[in-house]
Amino acid sequence: MEQLKTIGRELAMGSQGGFGQSKEFLDLIKSIGETRSKAEEDRIVLREIETLKSRLSSPNTPKFKLKEYLIRLLYVEMLGHDASFGYIHAVKMTHDENLLLKRTGYLAVTLFLNEDHDLIILIVNTIQKDLKSDNYLVVCAALNAVCRLINEETIPAVLPQVVELLGHQKETVRKKAVMALHRFYQRAPGSVSHLISNFRKRLCDNDPGVMGATLCPLFDLIMTDVDSYKDLVISFVNILKQVAERRLPKSYDYHQMPAPFVQIKLLKILSLLGSGDKKASEQIYTIVGDIIRKSDSTSNIGNAILYECICCVSSLHPNPKLLEAAADAISKFLKSDSHNLKYLGIDALSRLIKISPEIAEQHQLAVIDCLEDPDDTLKRKTFELLYKMTKSSNVEVIVDRMINYMISINDSHYKTEIASRCVELAEQFAPSNQWFIQTMNKVFEHAGDLVNSKVAHNLMRLIAEGFGEDDDAVDSQLRSSAVESYLQIMGEPKLPSAFLQSCILVLCVCVCGLFNFFIYLFYRSFVGSWGNMGLQMENILPHILPGNCVTWQRLIRQMT
Amino acid sequence: MIHFVLLISRQGKVRLTKWYSPYTQKERTKVIRELSGMILVRGPKLCNFVEWRGYKVVYKRYASLYFCMCIDEDDNELEVLEMIHHFVEILDRYFGSVCELDLIFNFHKAYYILDEILIAGELQESSKKSVARLISAQDSLVEEAKEQASSISNIIAQATK
Numbered sequence: 001m002e003q004l005k006t007i008g009r010e011l012a013m014g015s016q017g018g019f020g021q022s023k024e025f026l027d028l029i030k031s032i033g034e035t036r037s038k039a040e041e042d043r044i045v046l047r048e049i050e051t052l053k054s055r056l057s058s059p060n061t062p063k064f065k066l067k068e069y070l071i072r073l074l075y076v077e078m079l080g081h082d083a084s085f086g087y088i089h090a091v092k093m094t095h096d097e098n099l100l101l102k103r104t105g106y107l108a109v110t111l112f113l114n115e116d117h118d119l120i121i122l123i124v125n126t127i128q129k130d131l132k133s134d135n136y137l138v139v140c141a142a143l144n145a146v147c148r149l150i151n152e153e154t155i156p157a158v159l160p161q162v163v164e165l166l167g168h169q170k171e172t173v174r175k176k177a178v179m180a181l182h183r184f185y186q187r188a189p190g191s192v193s194h195l196i197s198n199f200r201k202r203l204c205d206n207d208p209g210v211m212g213a214t215l216c217p218l219f220d221l222i223m224t225d226v227d228s229y230k231d232l233v234i235s236f237v238n239i240l241k242q243v244a245e246r247r248l249p250k251s252y253d254y255h256q257m258p259a260p261f262v263q264i265k266l267l268k269i270l271s272l273l274g275s276g277d278k279k280a281s282e283q284i285y286t287i288v289g290d291i292i293r294k295s296d297s298t299s300n301i302g303n304a305i306l307y308e309c310i311c312c313v314s315s316l317h318p319n320p321k322l323l324e325a326a327a328d329a330i331s332k333f334l335k336s337d338s339h340n341l342k343y344l345g346i347d348a349l350s351r352l353i354k355i356s357p358e359i360a361e362q363h364q365l366a367v368i369d370c371l372e373d374p375d376d377t378l379k380r381k382t383f384e385l386l387y388k389m390t391k392s393s394n395v396e397v398i399v400d401r402m403i404n405y406m407i408s409i410n411d412s413h414y415k416t417e418i419a420s421r422c423v424e425l426a427e428q429f430a431p432s433n434q435w436f437i438q439t440m441n442k443v444f445e446h447a448g449d450l451v452n453s454k455v456a457h458n459l460m461r462l463i464a465e466g467f468g469e470d471d472d473a474v475d476s477q478l479r480s481s482a483v484e485s486y487l488q489i490m491g492e493p494k495l496p497s498a499f500l501q502s503c504i505l506v507l508c509v510c511v512c513g514l515f516n517f518f519i520y521l522f523y524r525s526f527v528g529s530w531g532n533m534g535l536q537m538e539n540i541l542p543h544i545l546p547g548n549c550v551t552w553q554r555l556i557r558q559m560t
Numbered sequence: 561m562i563h564f565v566l567l568i569s570r571q572g573k574v575r576l577t578k579w580y581s582p583y584t585q586k587e588r589t590k591v592i593r594e595l596s597g598m599i600l601v602r603g604p605k606l607c608n609f610v611e612w613r614g615y616k617v618v619y620k621r622y623a624s625l626y627f628c629m630c631i632d633e634d635d636n637e638l639e640v641l642e643m644i645h646h647f648v649e650i651l652d653r654y655f656g657s658v659c660e661l662d663l664i665f666n667f668h669k670a671y672y673i674l675d676e677i678l679i680a681g682e683l684q685e686s687s688k689k690s691v692a693r694l695i696s697a698q699d700s701l702v703e704e705a706k707e708q709a710s711s712i713s714n715i716i717a718q719a720t721k
Contacts, residue, residue, distance in 0.1 A: 026665065029664055029665060033664070071668050074667075074668065075667065077585075078574050078575075078576070078577060078667070079574065080574070080589050080592075082585065099701050099702065100701075100702045103672075103698070103702070104668070107668060107671055107672065107675075110675075111578070111671070114579075114582045114583075114584070115582060116582070137697060137698055137701060140694070144675050144679065147679050147680040148580075148680075171690075172690070172694055175684060175685070176679065176684070179679045179680050179682065179684055180680075182680060182682070183680040186680075208687075209684075209685055209686075209687060209690060212686065213682075213684060216680075216682045249687075251687040251688070251689040251690065252686055252687045254642070254646060254686060255642075259686060260639075260642070260686075261639065261642075261643070261683050261686045262686065264636055264639050300638055300641060300642055300645075301638075301639070301642045303638055304636055304638035304639040304641075304642060307636060307638060308636055308639070311636075339605060339606050339607040339608075340607055340608055340609070340637070340638060340641070342607075343607050343609060343637070344637070344638060375606040375607055376610075377606065377607040377609055377610050377611060378606075378607055380611055413613070414611075
């Protein structure tokens with residue numbers, strides 16, 4: 001496993017004009033590498049853009065120089081500058097007969113353009129022509145472009161030719177044709193619905209690369225329509241068996257594992273086919289068990305396969321022996337020093353929890369360690385696990401932890417997600433109404449502006465209308481404790497305004513009852529700010545509303 | 561699927577970007593800035609995965625370069641880590657002990673290689689032999705084309721003397 005060398009030695013080489021580029025290009029790259037500020041870099045790049053603009057549009061520029069200018073244009077765009085003035089030259093270069101130029105043109109258009117670009121229409125004809133070329137390298141370049149640039153509208157223009165290429169003598173071409181169809185399916189599923197039998201045929205292709213590529217579209221097809229492919233379970237199991245028994249050419253080995261990427265794809269497909277289906281699962285048990293047993297846990301790729309096996313086991317119909325093997329593998333992951341393996345262990349745990357809930361308890365200590373790890377990725381994964389593990393007996397501890405974690409999060413997108421998870425768990429598993437209100441208040445206090453306002457309204461309605469308990473005393477005690485806690489919170493200096501508003505609404509509802517609450521809303525709609533309203537309310541409402549005048553005055557004074 | 565591949569230097573300079581899902585130029589710049597901020601600060605012993613906008617980004621550092629691949633939530637992270645390594649091993653074989661400068665000065669060749677490994681956001685070829693064979697076929701034809709071109713320019717040069 002060779003590491004990349006350091007820059008030192010290579011700088012020496014570079015100064016001799018190596019790397020096969022023109023001196024001008026080398027100088028450009030070197031000067032950009034030596035800049036000390038973004039402003040300096042921008043100056044150089046803008047100068048280069050001017051140069052490229054004039055040279056690209058000049059009619060006297062020789063074609064091979066054009067090729068270099070295109071590459072320099074790619075470089076400029078990679079640095080974040082606009083190179084759209086040059087796109088048309090890339091398009092023109094794809095028309096060229098010379099392979100070197102054509103290839104550069106195709107590379108440039110696949111990097112510059114997205115599938116919806118206006119210029120694509122100028123390339124489609126060229127692609128159509130090139131797909132029919134008798135030089136397989138030209139066909140490959142065209143297929144690469146197809147996989148990147150063809151969208152729903154342009155599929156019909158190239159589809160027939162691509163289908164024909166499924167039978168090309170060169171395996172590289174067949175492989176790329178399969179991937180092109182895979183992409184067509186993703187863009188417009190209906191466009192390849194008549195080609196299912198072609199995909200099935202490619203599964204039996206002589207070349208393992210083509211077979212492996214076919215797994216991509218088949219996976220997508222199976223995901224949308226599992227039942228039509230149940231007949232293929234045996235075939236997939238057989239292919240996986242052959243791969244695992246090292247019957248593919250050695251060139252497909254990666255770090256001593258036989259075609260591991262193909263194995264993983266097959267395992268994913270078998271997970272889909274065996275999910276919720278006892279009969280199909282039974283056909284899959286043996287091979288998965290074999291692969292788990294033969295797995296190499298010393299290499300990353302070996303562990304990747306092992307992890308995929310666990311995912312497969314968790315979606316198949318439950319099999320005690322396999323579940324045990326999976327649990328063992330998870331233990332090893334969690335005990336490892338590698339953060340990557342711990343991460344996978346936690347993920348695998350959360351998949352198995354649905355089938356064997358007791359597995360979480362066995363690994364409690366390891367889970368807590370991960371929860372307290374400074375690695376944010378690992379922490380996040382562990383909170384996902386906790387979310388799935390929550391039940392009435394542990395909801396208080398878990399939600400408490402989650403709220404503390406939520407407070408520490410800066411990313412508002414993620415904070416919102418955790419906040420809504422807390423709310424969801426509280427709503428689902430709350431052991432008591434008291435705890436529920438307290439918990440919801442904490443969430444509002446720290447993430448009030450991120451939580452869906454509907455949640456706040458539901459909570460208020462709950463408190464206002466009571467929890468449906470027959471005991472009025474309990475109910476009113478609940479309300480007064482809620483009111484007390486809100487009054488206390490409102491005393492705190494820094495509060496998100498949405499929460500403040502929620503508090504006040506709840507207070508009004510609790511203190512003055514539902515009917516009078518509507519009167520208050522009526523008044524509120526006439527005034528622009530709390531300050532004004534406070535004054536109004538102070539004067540008017542106490543005369544209309546029952547309830548303790550003192551409480552009202554206290555409330556209003558705190559608001560204004 | 562893999563949505564994009566980024567190669568960023570320790571200083572946050574972009575060395576290669578390949579996009580398999582539609583991202584406008586503006587979005588691309590934003591993505592690169594966000595991910596550089598997240599990944600370059602991570603310590604060496606931490607996970608090679610980060611969660612980002614509902615996706616996952618798998619990254620690995622080789623000397624001064626970070627190789628990053630953005631994948632879907634249900635993809636196998638460890639597998640993609642090895643895909644990155646597979647790509648690096650192929651680059652290594654092609655350039656002969658590849659270093660960052662190789663990728664800076666020959667980034668277009670790195671793209672050609674990447675196009676033989678990943679296509680439409682999926683791994684297209686796991687056999688190093690097949691990739692090497694195709695790239696050398698392309699290179700040899702390219703050499704042929706170059707010779708042709710230089711001989712033509714010789715003729716022209718002669719003719720215009």
